[in-house]
Amino acid sequence: MASPGSSAPGGVAVVGSGLIGRSWAMLFASAGFRVKLFDIEPRQVTDALVSLRKEMKMLELSGYLKGELGAEEQLSLISGCSDLREAVEGALHVQECVPENLELKRKLFAQLDKIADDHVILSSSSSCLLPSKLFAGLAHVKQCLVAHPVNPPYYVPLVELVPHPETAPATMDRTYALMRRVGQSPVRLLREIDGFALNRLQYAVIAEAWRLVEEGVVSPGDLDLVMSDGLGLRYAFIGPLETMHLNAEGMLSYCDRYGEGMKRVLKTFGPVPEFSGATAEKVHQAMCVKVPDDAEHLAARRAWRDGCLMRLAQLKHQLPQ
Ligand code: NAI
Structure with a gap:
């Protein structure tokens, strides 16, 4: 088994240590990256480190921990940080995970813009804020993009990469490569659109x-x-x-056979x-x-869902693509 020191290829800063920030921290550590976890609420970082330890140990016991390093080695790569500048210093990638609020995120990116060097990638986890709004006016806009994960990111690998009109192609390429390296499945949007794909x-x-x-x-x-x-x-x-392609003798055959029927049905869709x-x-x-809508039942059902997704992710990994 590789040791964290020898495999650590560089640092990642995760800004915001709630649900999504914790997942990103686990993913980056699973691939041997050093992770600095920052939050405006120091208590959130402390809680995150405790819950990451519990979750990663549990995953290791059940055989679902990602990566080649053991849980203890992965945990040793993740550290809490109480200063944004310190978290970002020397990082190759910053993954922002603060609440979905445009003003809050814009303020944070303005701070990051001042701290950032000319190489670090500034990436937002936003689920629906457009890059043109998030990164407007930043000096480092070429280094900015949205990398939108799907909940729970540890088991659902898709990440949508969404550029600002001025995002450099190299920023998209580097983030694409990083996401592949941590076992995620990135897709590139060629331009921003409300709701992404x-x-x-x-x-x-x-x-x-x-x-x-x-x-x-x-x-x-x-x-x-x-x-x-x-x-x-x-x-x-x-x-x-691909479903269309396979459900007839190829795509053109499907369009030929079912195109008119699809259009007829689609025209009946309501407002x-x-x-x-x-x-x-x-x-x-x-x-x-x-599923009764009290906290306990909802949490139990979410845990069941995540368990199913975890098994499905492993099955997909084992099957030929
Ligand atoms: P959360 O509410 O669980 O965590 C947000 C964290 O950010 C909190 O720990 C909070 O203390 C911290 N924070 C607030 N202001 C900060 C600041 N200025 N600097 C540093 N930390 C700050 O939120 P969650 O669910 O993790 O979402 C984060 C982002 O991920 C949002 O943009 C959300 O849209 C996106 N996302 C969420 C998904 C979900 O299912 N929860 C799925 C995909 C993306």
Whole structure:
């Protein structure tokens, strides 16, 4: 087994040590990177270090710890930091993970802009803030991008890389390579767009799910089964475009056979739902029958979900791609 000292290829600063910051810290450490974890609330860093230790030990015991280093060696690569400048000094990559608030993030990036040298990558975990808003006016804008992970990032490897119009191609390339190195699955958006790619797809699915329930076509429980026992199984391995390719004699054959039918159905789609009122009540009640919305039941169900994702991630890793 490699020792942390010999494998440490450089430093990463994680700014914000909540849910997502902790996951990034684990991922970077799993690939042998030194990680400095900073938070405006020192208590958050202390708590993060305790919870990372617990989680990584548990993962090691169950055989799901990523990387070639043991839990103790990975933990020795992660340190808490109470000063932003110190956290960022010498880092090759800064991953920002503070709450999804434009003003807060802009303020932080203005601080980082002052500290940054001309080489470090400044990357935001934002789920929906546009790079043109986040990085406007920064001197180091060429070194900035959004690297949007999917919760929980330790088990769901996708990371959307979204450039500002002035982001340097080398910034995208370096971040792409770093994400691959830590075992994530990066995709490049060639330009920014509201919702990026993942949430645009997700919202399209949610909108039609909502309309089908609102119009009384299917119950909320059965609607979820359409995904979890139907489309979702396939989508864990192939995307919608490859699905088309495989479900006929290639893509052109699929368009030929099913194009008109798809257009006919798509034209019947309704307007954007309100996501409120009687339908919201109905869906809420149906969800609560399965998972009551108190903290304990929600946490138990999330833990079950993460356990399933962990096993699926391992299965995917073992199967030929
Ligand atoms: P969180 O609320 O769990 O953690 C945020 C942390 O940032 C807290 O520890 C807070 O003390 C710290 N913080 C606040 N202001 C700070 C500052 N100025 N400097 C340093 N630290 C500061 O939030 P979470 O869920 O980890 O989200 C972080 C980012 O990741 C957000 O942009 C979110 O949209 C994005 N994201 C979240 C996902 C999720 O499912 N939670 C999924 C994908 C992305």
